[in-house]
Amino acid sequence: MASTLRVLVIGDVVGQPGCRALFVGLPELARRVAADLVIANAENAAEGFGLTPEIAERIRASGVHVITSGNHIWQKREIYPALATTDTLLRPENYPVLSGAAAIPGKGHCIVTVRDTPVLVINLEGRVNLSPLRDPIQVGRALLKQFRSRVKAAIVDFHAEAVEEKEAVALSFDGEVSAVVGTHTHVQTADERILPGGTAYITDIGMTGPVDSVIGMKKETAVARSLTQMPLKMEVQDSPAEIQGVLLEIDLSHGKARTIERIRQRSAV
Numbered sequence: 001m002a003s004t005l006r007v008l009v010i011g012d013v014v015g016q017p018g019c020r021a022l023f024v025g026l027p028e029l030a031r032r033v034a035a036d037l038v039i040a041n042a043e044n045a046a047e048g049f050g051l052t053p054e055i056a057e058r059i060r061a062s063g064v065h066v067i068t069s070g071n072h073i074w075q076k077r078e079i080y081p082a083l084a085t086t087d088t089l090l091r092p093e094n095y096p097v098l099s100g101a102a103a104i105p106g107k108g109h110c111i112v113t114v115r116d117t118p119v120l121v122i123n124l125e126g127r128v129n130l131s132p133l134r135d136p137i138q139v140g141r142a143l144l145k146q147f148r149s150r151v152k153a154a155i156v157d158f159h160a161e162a163v164e165e166k167e168a169v170a171l172s173f174d175g176e177v178s179a180v181v182g183t184h185t186h187v188q189t190a191d192e193r194i195l196p197g198g199t200a201y202i203t204d205i206g207m208t209g210p211v212d213s214v215i216g217m218k219k220e221t222a223v224a225r226s227l228t229q230m231p232l233k234m235e236v237q238d239s240p241a242e243i244q245g246v247l248l249e250i251d252l253s254h255g256k257a258r259t260i261e262r263i264r265q266r267s268a269v
């Protein structure tokens with residue numbers, strides 16, 4: 001078994017520009033950074049809001065092993081059956097637990113094996129300025145109790161808005177997981193670090209989408225929304241995109257992180 005694992009985590013893929021950048025750029029990027037495992041958050045891949053089974057398939061074909069998501073995953077209903085049946089297509093784990101017809105499709109964790117190394121991937125969502133979901137710390141702890149001993153590494157995609165919540169949740173898992181990486185705000189932060197217990201952390205890994213935009217959306221509409229305070233319909237900005245994310249190097253002797261490095265790759269399309 002290998003002694004280190006290199007994990008590439010890619011920020012929210014936004015619309016066609018983000019998908020194009022990913023499909024064209026990921027194979028070369030993954031080779032260049034020698035990624036063993038590629039995780040991508042795809043909650044905005046379909047026209048900026050949600051994900052379809054067809055796009056999920058293409059994302060997978062470009063080299064993504066595990067797809068994570070967040071609050072926007074519910075916006076295209078056609079993904080619901082795939083959420084329920086695809087082990088490596090995740091929605092945040094901490095949505096309500098309901099039974100029968102009200103049950104929420106899918107789950108927020110999976111174990112994926114790469115280079116003979118089992119890795120736990122967990123997807124959680126924050127509660128500040130988002131829905132009042134179950135406590136991500138308690139839900140994450142329950143998953144770790146259940147699965148941590150079976151895996152060599154554990155990666156958490158914490159999809160949340162508020163920096164203080166992201167840092168607090170990351171610290172609550174420090175030493176228990178290999179990395180907690182933030183998604184959702186679409187703007188890459190420069191605070192990547194290894195926490196005292198050995199968990200890699202960054203507040204937000206950024207987005208894979210059009211750079212000259214407002215979080216991937218049309219600039220004019222975003223400005224008009226601010227100016228008028230009217231909830232004008234947002235559309236994806238059609239301009240060149242970057243792949244943004246982080247590369248993690250994990251020491252498999254103890255499952256903690258050695259390095260975390262920000263990635264920004266401008267697309268050729």
Ligand SMILES: [Fe+2]
Pocket residue numbers: 012043044070072184185186
């Ligand atoms: Fe997003």
Ligand SMILES: [Fe+2]
Pocket residue numbers: 043070071072159183184185
């Ligand atoms: Fe989000």
